[in-house]
Amino acid sequence: MLDLTKTGSFISEMRKDKGLTQKQLADLVGVSDKAVSRWETGKGLPDTSIMPELCKALDININELLSGERLNAEAYSGKAEEIMVDLVKDVQNNKKARKAEILGLVLGVLLLLLGLFGIMVVGGSQVVYFLDAPSFIMVLAIQLIILAAGGQIGSFVKAFKLVFRSKSLAESELMENVAKCEYAIKIAQKAAILGGVISSIIGFVTVFAIVWRKAYDVLGPNMAVAVLSxxxxxxxxxxxxxxxxxLHNM
Structure with missing residues (x-):
């Protein structure tokens, strides 16, 4: 496999030899300084469309970039073959990882459905017990209000576009959006839980203030609805x- 840490250290070394800052190198190849920092810390590789410009700026070739070291004429051919083998292995490993993800997802869904079926059979409950439109809308509304108030709606929507995109994006474009989108998702998670808590509190207050005094026989169902939020x-x-x-893995 390609050693991203070694490649990153090599990029950093060559940049310093040229007397360039991360910002200056970023301007030369048309990316952000965050993208350069990501490469140098071994968190990613430059996009293939950027590699020629990066190699030109650092006065190296692509084989040297991917191998993470200077290559003499004798080692060049052998190293090129080694890099090709590593790239093929990476593709194969990515396919295996993808299959494992799909298998895990399918298995998880099947186990979840089996668990829900068991709860319904053993406990005698029904799916309708877990459905309440007002509670659903209340939680979703609070979540959207918090996202909008924090200026995160755009990044929240863009997060889904990035994850489910049908075409690849340049490294620079990814770097500009991933961090913002990941932050928006974190805010959305917290907002959802807070929305559920607030909505449940409102429900419990209503139950104890009104239902408790007027109809004991519906106390249980109303408390169940309050918990649904x-x-x-x-x-x-x-x-x-x-x-x-x-998003974190991008």
Whole structure:
């Protein structure tokens, strides 16, 4: 496999030999200084469209860039073959990882459905017990209000576009958006849980202030509905975790 840390250290070394700052190198290749910092710390590779310009700026070739070291004429051919083998291995490993992700997702969904079925059969509960439109809308409304008030709506929507995009983006474009989108997802998770808590508190206050005095026989169902708001809040936050994880890996 390609050694990203070694490649990053090599980029840093060559940049310093040229007397360039991260910002100056970034301007030469048309990316942000954050992208250069990401490369040098081994957190990612330059996009293939950027590699020629980067190599020109550092006075190196692509084989040297990917190998993370200067190559003499004798070592050049052998190193090129080694890099090609590493690239093929990376592609194969990515395919295996993708298959493992799909398998884990399918298995998780099946186990979840099996668990829900068991709860319904053993506990005698029904799906309708977990459905309450007002609670759902209340939690979602509070979440959207918090996102809008914090100026995060745009980044929140863009997070889904990045994760489910159909075409690849340049490294510079990814770097500009990923951090903002990941932060927006974190805010959305907290907002969902807070929305659930607030909505549940309102529900409990209503139950104890009104229902308690007038109709004891519906006390249980009303308390169950009040708890549903918290359930929805936690569920929203849970569903956003995979989105956050995929953004973090970009």
């Amino acid at each position: 918290l359930f929805y809040g936690v569920l929203f936050a849970l569903l956003l975790i995979p989105i956050q994880g995929r």
